[in-house]
Amino acid sequence: MMNEISWKEFEKIEMRVGTIIEAQPFPEAINPAYKLLIDFGAEIGVKKSSAQITGLYKLEELIGKQVISVINFPKKQIGPLMSECLVLGAVNEKDVTLLSVDKPVANGLRIL
Numbered sequence: 001m002m003n004e005i006s007w008k009e010f011e012k013i014e015m016r017v018g019t020i021i022e023a024q025p026f027p028e029a030i031n032p033a034y035k036l037l038i039d040f041g042a043e044i045g046v047k048k049s050s051a052q053i054t055g056l057y058k059l060e061e062l063i064g065k066q067v068i069s070v071i072n073f074p075k076k077q078i079g080p081l082m083s084e085c086l087v088l089g090a091v092n093e094k095d096v097t098l099l100s101v102d103k104p105v106a107n108g109l110r111i112l
Contacts (some may be wrong), residue, residue, distance in 0.1 A: 014072035015088070015111035016040050017101055018047070023062040026050055028079040034059065035081055038069060041108030047071060047084040055095045068099040068111055 004053075022037035031053040039046050049069065068083040074082045087095035 016071050017109045020062045020065050039107050044108050049080045049083050049085050049087050050086045053096050077080045
């Protein structure tokens with residue numbers, strides 16, 4: 001059973017569109033993952049993240065891809081990487097499909 005949240009609680013979640021500008025292997029991760037640099041525009045800037053998306057995505061196809069991320073969680077240490085945002089995806093057992101926009105939009109645009 002799902003727990004309901006109020007609209008006011010939902011509004012606290014800062015989901016934003018960002019463009020992946022760099023993707024690298026993350027061999028230090030316990031589970032296969034990539035290190036990502038994501039550009040959220042001038043107001044928010046560039047943030048680092050780790051994503052366990054190696055099953056469905058190759059590094060070279062990630063560059064330029066716009067993704068949806070939560071940017072107001074506390075930073076989280078993942079091995080040697082300090083993750084600054086949570087890249088969102090649909091999880092099917094081990095495979096994660098990134099959430100993205102179907103048309104290009106400005107980096108930093110808020111999701112509601």
